[in-house]
Amino acid sequence: MxxxxxxxxxxxxxxxxxxxxxxxxxxxxxxxxxxxxxxxxxxxxxQMNPSADVLALASTEIDISAIKPGQAVKTIFRKQPLFVRHLTPQEIQAANQVPLSELRDPQSLAERTKPGKAQWLVTMGVCTHLGCVPLGAGEGENRGPFGGYFCPCHGSAYDTAARIRRGPAPKNLEVPDYSFKSDTVITVGKAA
Amino acid sequence: MSFSWAKAYEPKHPLMRWLDQRLPLPRLVYGAVGGGYPVPRNLNYWWNFGVLAGLALTIQIVTGIVLAMHYVASGDLAFQSVEHIMRDVNEGWLLRYVHANGASFFFIVTYIHIFRGIYFGSYKAPRELVWMLGLVILLLMMATAFMGYVLPWGQMSFWGAKVITGLFSAIPVVGTSVQQWLLGGYAPDQATLNRFFSLHYLLPFVIAGVVILHIWALHIPGSSNPTGVEVQSEQDTVPFHPFYTAKDGWFASLCITLFALVTFYAPNYLGHADNYIPANPLSTPAHIVPEWYFWPFYAILRAFTSDFLLPAKLWGVIAMFSAIILLFFLPWLDPSPVRSGNYRPTFKWFFWILVVDVIVLGFCGGRPAEEPWVMISQVATMYYFAHFLIVLPIISWTEKTLPLPSSITASVLHGEAAEAAPIDMSGQRPATAH
CATH class of the missing domain: 1.20.5 (Single alpha-helices involved in coiled-coils or other helix-helix interfaces)
Incomplete structure (x- = not known):
């Protein structure tokens, strides 16, 4: 033109x-x-992303004084299950004996706990495969072949440091941001 | 639409003539499913399932619209409102059971319809787009059925939503953000339920739209037939109405009777008892499975248990989606010029192996993730992909096919000359083709 x-x-x-x-x-x-x-x-x-009220879910405080060694509690953080577990010395030893090279998602127990508090294992109760709640936190639940947690949905087995050892899950159970407010109270989530 | 001898619409009544000149909607219907659509005369019962799928979609839309008048999409009220429908709403139990079992009915007839297409080579040129639009409908059906199953907000609803949206978290880097975007939070909750309800109401109408495209694309070359030989002349066809409307009508009545038997006498047979427990975010059901129509795909998802370059979880997700995406390439994976499995002796064997393979996958998908099911799933998954990627291309080149009939009419009368040829007034039998 x-x-x-x-x-x-x-x-x-x-x-x-x-x-x-x-x-x-x-x-x-x-x-x-x-x-x-x-x-x-x-x-x-x-608009489909998490809205302000969902994002604003405040941090949670948990009293851990009543949890005896070998016991665990299941509580809620951000509408998802959270596991707080008081490890026994045997469980700590079992976790530390595993060479990191054998792990799918290599992390030591020390990296997954707070300094000097290796007996307190705080993780999300959300299987990293497809998000089911693994068994093992409740009394008498199946802890799987590695003594930690066991996901019934697709058979992922976690060890006493909640690290993935067998099954389809790609990662260890997530350790959320948390801190010890005192020896018996932890705050999960970033303080506002 | 398709053949020169298709009868044109001729309105008799003055009102219909008036309408035809202004809005020729009756003309469209006449040409699509009336006397103006010529159809091969030799269609067998496997060709009834397309119409049945359309019927199932209609049942789902009608019952769904009335159920939505009573359902409440709220995390606190959804479960109660479904119980309210079951116990208090007039005939609510019937409407809900028809809708729930209607989904199963829809998938049964659709899967038969798909296997019909695979056996008789209905995906081959010039019907590739008919096939691909059908697969789009299947994907939309799966999304719709999944979201519908979440709405009652029972245990299986909740954990199904969590596991299926969890599939997207397998995507590298952005996976977790995508999952949170889909859910509107960190876990299924109010936001998830509301958006699923919105989309569950929308998608059936999108399906109806794609169904129209599917039928439009079909009516350009016209329907395929059991011989796979194209229509050549008017004597190969009969008008859709009254011939196939009558055949579809009686067969639909039979299928509705079977559907009614399930709906009235075993309405929960295909469901899961766990979904009558309200959703609990802290407790996963011991054995979490999707509805039966997802089992083959669920088995493929779970068949990947060890990492190889990519994490096992990502492999499972890729394989599950590939199982359907692969079918889009079927017209080119099978270049054999012979359409119908009736004339392909080798193909026929492998077709039935594929059918058994998918049933085996379905069975394993409904079992817990334990041996031997995982191992069987792995073998069956391997065969599924090998069938389309290796077996089909090879047999389409090496197979010696049987001779095709010279026309549809010839195939119909072949070997049945005595029965098929009427004796006319002079006692002469007309010649038949062999």
């Missing part, structure tokens, strides 16, 4: 390089519409 107009020579300036004002307007309008379309998509998609 531009070349046809160019040949009659009546127009000046923009016609020289074959670009007309109208081409510019076309490109600008379509680009603006494209950007606006994408911008419209953003709230439509982002």
């Amino acid at each position: 531009a070349t046809v107009e160019h040949s009659n020579g009546a127009h000046s300036a923009g016609v020289e390089d074959g670009v007309r004002r109208r081409d510019f307007i076309n490109i600008a309008a379509v680009s603006a519409a494209g950007v606006a379309g994408l911008a419209t998509l953003y709230p439509l998609l982002n």
Whole structure:
């Protein structure tokens, strides 16, 4: 089109390089519409992300004084199960004896607990495979072949440091952010 | 639409003529499912299942709309509102049981419809898009059925939602964010239930739209048939109405009777007792399984138990989705020029092996994740992929197929000349093709 107009020579300036004002307007309008379309998509998609009230779930305080060695409790953090386990010396020893090279997700017990508090194992009760609650925190539940936790959904077995040892789960049970408020109270979640 | 001898719509009544000139909707219906759509005369009963699937979709939409008048999509009230439907709403128990078992009915007829397509080569040119649109419908059905199962907010609902959205957490780097985006939180909760209800109501209408495209694409070349030989002349076809409306009508009545027997006498046979326990985020049911129609895919998901380059979990998810995505390539994985399995002696064997393989996968998918089921799932999964990626391409090149009939009519009359040829007034038998 531009070349046809160019040949009659009546127009000046923009016609020289074959670009007309109208081409510019076309490109600008379509680009603006494209950007606006994408911008419209953003709230439509982002509304599905966790809302402010879900994100604002405060940190949880847990009194651990009543948990005897060998026992564990199941509680709730961010609407998901949380395991707090008081390891026995044998369980700590069992966890420390495993060479890290044998692990799918290599971490030592010390890395998964607080300094000087190796007997307190705090993890999410969410299997890293597909999110079932593993057994082993409740009294008399099946702790699986490695004495830690056992997920009944797809057979993932965790050891006494809640590290994945067998089955389809790719990672160790997640250790959330937490700190010891005192010797008997822990705060789970980042303090606001 | 498809053949030159298709009868044109001729409105008799003045009102219909008036309407035809302004909005030719009756003309569209006549050409699509009326006397104006010529269909091969030799269709067998396997060709009834497309219409049955349409019937199932209608049942689901109708019962679903009325159930939504009583259901409450709230974490606190959903379970109670379903019990309210079962106990207090007039005929609520019937509507809910029809809807719940209707989903199973829908999947049964759809799976038969798909295997019909695989056996008779219905996916081959020029019907590749019919096949692919059908697979899109299957994927939409699976999403819809999954979200519908979450709505009663029982134990299986909750843990099903958690496990299935957990599949997306296997995606490297962004997986956890994607899962939280789908759930609207860290675990299934109010936000999840509400959005699933919204989408569960929407998707059936999207399915209806794709069904229209599916039928439109089908009616361009016309229906396939058990010989796989294309229609050549008018004597190969009969009008859809009244021939196939009558055949579909009686067969649909039979299937509805079977459906009613299940719905009235064993309404919970296909369900899980655990889903009559309200959702509890702190306790996973001991044996967590999806509905039966997902079992083959669930078995493939669980068949991957050790890491190889990628984590086992990611392999399982990739394999499960690939099991369906693979089918989109079926028209090109099987380049044999012969469509129908009736004329493919080797293919026929492997087809039945595939059927048994999928049933075995389904059986394993419904069992706990223990031996020997895991090992059987692994073997069956291997065969599933080998069937499409190795066996089909090889037999499509090496197989010696049987001679095809010269036309649909010839195949119908072949070997049955005495019975098929009527004696006319002069006592002469008309010639038949052999």
